[in-house]
Amino acid sequence: MDSQSKMTCMKRMIYTALFMSVAAAPVAAGIGSHIADASVHKGSHGYARESVKSEFAEGTVLRPGEFRENDRGVDAAHLTKGSVQLIKSADGITFLQLGGDFNAGEAPDLYVYASAALRVDHTDAFELEKQMELGRLQNTRNASFYPIPPGKVVNSVTIWCKRLRVFMGSADLI
CATH class of the missing domain: 2.60.40 (Immunoglobulin-like)
Structure with a gap:
């Protein structure tokens, strides 16, 4: 493979990697927020939050x-x-x-x-x-x-x- 072909191949790999990271970021953020919603607080799908502290009534x-x-x-x-x-x-x-x-x-x-x-x-x-x-x-x-x-x-x-x-x-x- 000549140097011109190597350069073209390398550019394609860089562009592909860049495109994949840009495309994957919103997906990863969405998945992460759903996981957080399900286990920590009321999210868009209505899961109850997991409390950090217990709440007790006195009596x-x-x-x-x-x-x-x-x-x-x-x-x-x-x-x-x-x-x-x-x-x-x-x-x-x-x-x-x-x-x-x-x-x-x-x-x-x-x-x-x-x-x-x-x-x-x-x-x-x-x-x-x-x-x-x-x-x-x-x-x-x-x-x-x-x-x-x-x-x-x-x-x-x-x-x-x-x-x-x-x-x-x-x-x-x-």
């Missing part, structure tokens, strides 16, 4: 509970684990407290619901029982708390994916 524990891992509505991809408590603060406000060991499966649009019913263990039971929405799940891992409206009876808590209509887990407060 007296009224009733404890534990998320069941064997509910018929739970699968390996949509499994919620950990403790939960109903807490009454010194000023009389009742809170639902998800424990420091709380861990919800990854899904978009997770919400916390409370019910007077017990054994809400799958989608059908969730949809049949009257549920009280307490709000969007604040943390997929670690503790968070949610105020309960005055006068409401709470015997169970359910984590539910609104967008996909998927049962993530439930716990009875006994």
Whole structure:
């Protein structure tokens, strides 16, 4: 190969490498932002943020509970684990407290619901029982708390994916 051909070949390689790096940069940035959205905060697809610190309500524990891992509505991809408590603060406000060991499966649009019913263990039971929405799940891992409206009876808590209509887990407060 003569020097002119080598130079032409080298230019093509440089231009190709330059084009590939320019074309790949937005793709890499997009993938990186989706990964960050899914594991750190609420992104465009609605994943709950993973909290750096736990958030605890102060007060007296009224009733404890534990998320069941064997509910018929739970699968390996949509499994919620950990403790939960109903807490009454010194000023009389009742809170639902998800424990420091709380861990919800990854899904978009997770919400916390409370019910007077017990054994809400799958989608059908969730949809049949009257549920009280307490709000969007604040943390997929670690503790968070949610105020309960005055006068409401709470015997169970359910984590539910609104967008996909998927049962993530439930716990009875006994």
